[in-house]
Amino acid sequence: MRGYSFVAWIIGLWVFLIILVGAGLPVKSAEADSIEDRVERLEEKIRELEAAESNEEDLYDIKSQFGKNLRLFGDINYYTDSRERRNRTFSVGSLGMHSTASYGDRLSFAFEMIVVAHDHSTSVNLERIWVGYTVNDLLTLRAGRFHSALGYWNKAYHHGKYFFDTVERPFFLKFEDINGIMPIHIVGLELSGAFDSGAGTLKYWLQLGNGPTLHKDVHWWMYSNTQTYVLVPNNQTDDNDSKQVTARVAYEPSFLPGLGLGVFGTNFLIEYTDRSVPVEVIDLHQSIYGADLQYKRGALEILSEYFRFKNGEATANAYYGQLSYNLGKFTPYARYEELDTKANDPYLSLLSGGNERLQYIGGVRFDIDDLHSSVKAQYRYDDWKGGNIYEVFEIQWAFNF
Amino acid sequence: MKRIIAITILLSIVVFYANERAFAEPFDAKGAASGFVVIVNIHGPLLDADLTMVKSIYLGDKKFIDGVKVKPVNFSEGALKEGFLESILSMTSKEYKLYWVKKVFQESAKLPRSIATTYGAVKFVKENEGGIAYIPSYSAKLLGREVVVIRL
Numbered sequence: 229m230r231g232y233s234f235v236a237w238i239i240g241l242w243v244f245l246i247i248l249v250g251a252g253l254p255v256k257s258a259e260a261d262s263i264e265d266r267v268e269r270l271e272e273k274i275r276e277l278e279a280a281e282s283n284e285e286d287l288y289d290i291k292s293q294f295g296k297n298l299r300l301f302g303d304i305n306y307y308t309d310s311r312e313r314r315n316r317t318f319s320v321g322s323l324g325m326h327s328t329a330s331y332g333d334r335l336s337f338a339f340e341m342i343v344v345a346h347d348h349s350t351s352v353n354l355e356r357i358w359v360g361y362t363v364n365d366l367l368t369l370r371a372g373r374f375h376s377a378l379g380y381w382n383k384a385y386h387h388g389k390y391f392f393d394t395v396e397r398p399f400f401l402k403f404e405d406i407n408g409i410m411p412i413h414i415v416g417l418e419l420s421g422a423f424d425s426g427a428g429t430l431k432y433w434l435q436l437g438n439g440p441t442l443h444k445d446v447h448w449w450m451y452s453n454t455q456t457y458v459l460v461p462n463n464q465t466d467d468n469d470s471k472q473v474t475a476r477v478a479y480e481p482s483f484l485p486g487l488g489l490g491v492f493g494t495n496f497l498i499e500y501t502d503r504s505v506p507v508e509v510i511d512l513h514q515s516i517y518g519a520d521l522q523y524k525r526g527a528l529e530i531l532s533e534y535f536r537f538k539n540g541e542a543t544a545n546a547y548y549g550q551l552s553y554n555l556g557k558f559t560p561y562a563r564y565e566e567l568d569t570k571a572n573d574p575y576l577s578l579l580s581g582g583n584e585r586l587q588y589i590g591g592v593r594f595d596i597d598d599l600h601s602s603v604k605a606q607y608r609y610d611d612w613k614g615g616n617i618y619e620v621f622e623i624q625w626a627f628n629f
Numbered sequence: 630m631k632r633i634i635a636i637t638i639l640l641s642i643v644v645f646y647a648n649e650r651a652f653a654e655p656f657d658a659k660g661a662a663s664g665f666v667v668i669v670n671i672h673g674p675l676l677d678a679d680l681t682m683v684k685s686i687y688l689g690d691k692k693f694i695d696g697v698k699v700k701p702v703n704f705s706e707g708a709l710k711e712g713f714l715e716s717i718l719s720m721t722s723k724e725y726k727l728y729w730v731k732k733v734f735q736e737s738a739k740l741p742r743s744i745a746t747t748y749g750a751v752k753f754v755k756e757n758e759g760g761i762a763y764i765p766s767y768s769a770k771l772l773g774r775e776v777v778v779i780r781l
Contacts, residue, residue, distance in 0.1 A: 297737075336736075338734075360737065364696070365690075365691060365693050422691075424681070424682070426681070551637075564633070564637065
């Protein structure tokens with residue numbers, strides 16, 4: 229009997245051990261099933277996404293890229309009595325449509341068209357259109373209509389007023405059709421590039437194109453006692469064989485990040501009829517050259533440019549200095565700008581906007597949204613030689629979408 | 630007139646000096662202290678890239694090296710991207726976006742690609758000779774052989 233008890237103990241012990249080991253064996257639980265399923269679904273999803281990306285790449289060469297980077301820029305303004313607008317007035321700014329695209333690593337395109345609402349009509353202007361090919365960092369070739377490389381502001385800022393802090397560009401950098409005094413646009417070829425050295429980055433722009441021509445200003449009576457003219461870029465036909473050449477070189481030193489220094493110049497031929505001798509066409513070779521400085525670091529931005537106008541008979545100077553400081557959503561700014569001319573300057577005296585003038589501007593920009601909308605409010609003191617002084621209060625709501 | 634110019638220059642110097650004080654921290658040991666590392670393709674031309682070059686790449690000024698198109702990758706919006714932009718470019722995310730919006734519409738520049746995951750960034754750099762990206766520094770040990778970390 230004692231022997232049977234011992235055997236029973238051993239058998240019982242073995243059964244107990246078998247049960248214990250069996251309980252510890254790894255079995256597929258419902259939770260493990262769930263994790264495996266999830267991993268499988270995720271892998272399937274990755275395969276689908278990779279396949280979709282591959283399809284997208286196959287269609288890339290066929291699909292139009294127009295509209296991929298398409299943006300509209302506009303602004304609505306309010307002015308008190310000013311030289312440009314009598315009476316306190318609301319004003320619709322121009323609506324700019326920008327689009328850019330690229331195919332592969334080297335081919336690029338840009339397009340900018342504006343719609344301008346005049347008092348009793350609307351006009352559409354093709355402002356920029358170009359195609360470009362990038363050989364390497366040192367050389368990009370573009371052909372089309374672009375902003376001339378006269379200084380920093382003209383290359384950095386186009387028709388979208390959202391991009392700059394103030395309500396308007398410096399008055400002597402206005403576009404040709406609103407009394408600008410410089411050829412802001414050029415139709416032709418542009419070479420550009422950048423070279424990185426240990427000491428900094430050197431950038432250049434070299435342009436060759438049609439020089440501007442002169443058209444009679446229908447609003448000359450607002451600015452002068454005699455007929456004045458506006459500059460007009462020659463889009464289709466150059467009115468003379470002479471070509472405009474423009475160049476700018478800019479340097480961004482490594483020792484002071486945020487600083488940019490540039491020098492630039494242009495030369496072009498204007499043919500005009502002397503008012504005193506109407507049948508005689510006079511050739512006027514005009515040069516504009518100067519220097520620019522920009523400093524942008526953190527909250528602070530300083531912009532400053534100097535232009536010197538020179539022809540066979542007279543010289544003139546134009547310059548501005550602008551300071552702004554970002555305080556989160558608010559950016560206060562101030563600018564001083566001046567055009568200093570001589571009465572006998574054959575170039576500037578022809579132009580509606582060529583009168584000696586200075587302006588003080590102070591204001592603040594408020595960013596409603598980081599990228600799409602801002603409101604600017606500024607005071608502008610406008611002194612035009614021989615004309616009235618205007619103290620203007622301006623508000624602008626600039627936007628893009 | 631001369632007084633105005635003198636006052637403007639004096640004011641500019643004061644504001645400039647005050648602004649520069651905010652950037653007194655030297656650029657060294659970038660990345661590690663900010664929680665990211667910069668990765669490049671081991672077969673590409675970026676193995677010797679330094680801080681200046683990385684900055685030029687992410688600002689769109691440097692597009693080709695030895696004939697190879699450089700392809701920078703940003704992380705999606707978040708702390709990692711903010712840390713990288715602050716350390717390398719001294720820019721906030723908002724300033725960086727504005728910079729690129731202007732560049733796209735001035736020059737038809739191509740925006741750097743944006744990727745949401747470390748896996749995606751590493752995969753992109755692995756598959757593109759000119760690829761360059763930044764990832765969390767703790768992920769650096771998981772890179773594999775085709776992708777390396779560069780020190781700035």
